[in-house]
Amino acid sequence: MLRKRRTGLVATTGVLGGVLAVTALGGTSIAATGTDDAGNHATSPAQAQAKTPAPAQTPAKQGAVEASEARIEITPGQGSHHVGVDDPVGVTVGKGTLTKVTMTAVATGAEVPGTVSADRTSWKPDGPLKRATEYQIAAEAQDAKGRSASNNATITTVSPANDFIGHLSPEDGSTVGVGMPVSVTFDRAVDDRAAVQSEIQISSSSGQQVVGHWFGDHRLDFRPETYWNPGSTVTVTLTRDGIQKTVTFTIGRSQVSTVDAKTKQMTVVRNGKTIRTIPISSGSAEHPTYNGQMVISEKYSHIHMNGASVGLNEKNGKPSYDIKAVPHAMRLTDSGTFIHGNYWGADSVFGKVNTSHGCVGLRDVRGGGNDRQPAAWFFDHSLTGDVVIVKNSKDKTRLAPDNGLSDWNMPWSEWVAGSATG
Template sequence: MFQRRTAFKAALAVGAGVAVAGCSGDDGGGSGGQPPAAEAPKAVITAEPAVNAKDAPVANPVTVKVADGTLTDVKVTNPEGEAVKGELNPEKTVWTASEQLGYGKTYTYAAKGTGSDGKPVELTGTFDTVKPAKVIRATVNPGDDAEVGVGMPVSVKFDAPVTDRKAAQAALKVETSKDVEGAWGWLSDRQVDWRPREYWPANTEVTVTAKLYGVNIGKGVYVKADVTTKFKIGRNQVVKVNTPDHVMKVYRNGEQYASYPCSNGKDADPNLNTPNGTLIVMTKEPTSIFDNARYGYTDVKKKWCCRISNHGEYIHENEENRANIGKNNTSHGCVNLLEADAKKYFDSALIGDPVEITGSKAKMPTTSDVMDWLLDWETWKSKSAL
């Protein structure tokens, strides 16, 4: 009796199982009567920077891409609602921005596309660009279209200290129309110069690109904009002054071009010497005012002045010292010429022309922001951050 009842219950259980199976198979859906889920579109739109990105770099162009489909409309707008300029590639699979992003801004994506399966797909959302702790300005010299002498360095200056010199220097590039060996050297935490190993070849064309926008140059400091310049090296002209000779010689392409009697800094006082070293013409001033209260003169006007250092030395006219020009060194460090000679030299000179001084007791101090040629090549290269 006990065994029969057990067998009967087992039979009921099996029967119930059959009944359930038969019921689930009636509608053929395999999901308890629920309709099948719709297939997702094959196409996928992605963007760089990604949606919801924070501290996105501003130097890289925004890109919107679609996989397994085509883009039908792409809009990237800035916080003012203005569209960022950009264009699609011919295949309509990639949209690339053609303008730079701004620092510390939120941009909005609205992109649509169609998959290879004909289904629509879209991308929406926002991203935020990096917010600098400080934005500073950079400049480059020489400026566009300048023609300069064979000793002219390229100089990039920043209006605040650069703490990551490697990052800043890595963004700098010098291209030349002739093969020129050169290197960058940091003269201070606000200035980096590029000079050739030897004087520039005459008539070299130079392009400098400083892609500094978007570069963190240390402690969250960024540069306001890229800076570039294109300039030309002129003819080869070098001035040579051996101070005891009282003669200033001018050479063109290695041959003597002109010779002018001169009076240089006082030989007996190293503080008044015209110091030894290779300098360059830094400025050309038709008239200049000279002051040195220590030595008893102020507001002295001289003509045809070419500054050759920030230490105070010039090549200039000094008719008041005519009796000593070509005979004695009596100046306070400048190279004095007769007025007619000073005018001839002034007219012949280019900014960046080398001026080589020898024969003095004193050396030019390396404190000027234009002291590139006072260093030998190995010392100069050691000032590079890379």
């Protein structure tokens, strides 16, 4: 069975089963709650004291010696937990210069290499930190009169338990239709949507503006205002925890097919020209097909279709249909709408009668082995990401934009309003 999945892994530090996987997109602001890790254990009295704000900067000597004017700031602040391993970490000084900075892993004593700026007013580590690690930062500085000041902080980096896995479609290196959005689904809820969205940058060689939209707290899709320009290249850059992952895919030719449920014909338009009109049979009066813009998300040479899987059963409890090998099936919605081959209907049905349970059926043969059949032709000439529009169906239900890849049914102003980054 040929299957084009619409899920792939966002970015990774390792390889699992031949697919890229990353514990990426974690960080200070999107840490999970209620999970014990190196920075989230039960608090002892000593730890409680350590979590209090750092005291005022301390001059090296007290008494007659005046306090230093140098003011040292450590980022993030004392007691910070769930710090992303590539979050901004460093030391700056005002009204003075740094004389010494050390950053060490508390458990091992290993020192973190770092670099002081040329003017000696800032310091930062040379690379990403380790996960689930407690670090101590100690800094010393002098003001213009040579008076010393010091400051220190203890921070803890995020553990893998507080990271997110993001599954990205389409796949790297793929060629897709003009309607394919970039879709990222997360394995658990994202609290700080702006932080996560800002780590995903998308550009197109066409110059089209691309905007993200959140469907709840588990899914983030990106698309331009209108379909992608044919032949353009889309680049997705994900940056997190010292890792930069780039996914690139190509937009193929433009193909938009329009199913008219009233005339029972589908018009296939490629690059602005009609290349074929195909008789179809769509949803019956009892089970009308959705109206709206849908996108092919998966392709199957054969698929088992059972009415019980979408809640369609007879009064006796048996599924309304149970077809073991439906040929040339392409998914249009997550709720179960397909455009597929139909070998069990009489030839007189196509172009004449709407008989399905909501899918769009094209004439085919059992097994799908005849390439001259309309279903085989359409399957062979379609890409994931191609648009299929249904109109004049008697269905009155609004097709939800997050039902499959139906993003294009949302007005642009509403789409932009769903972005977490403005």
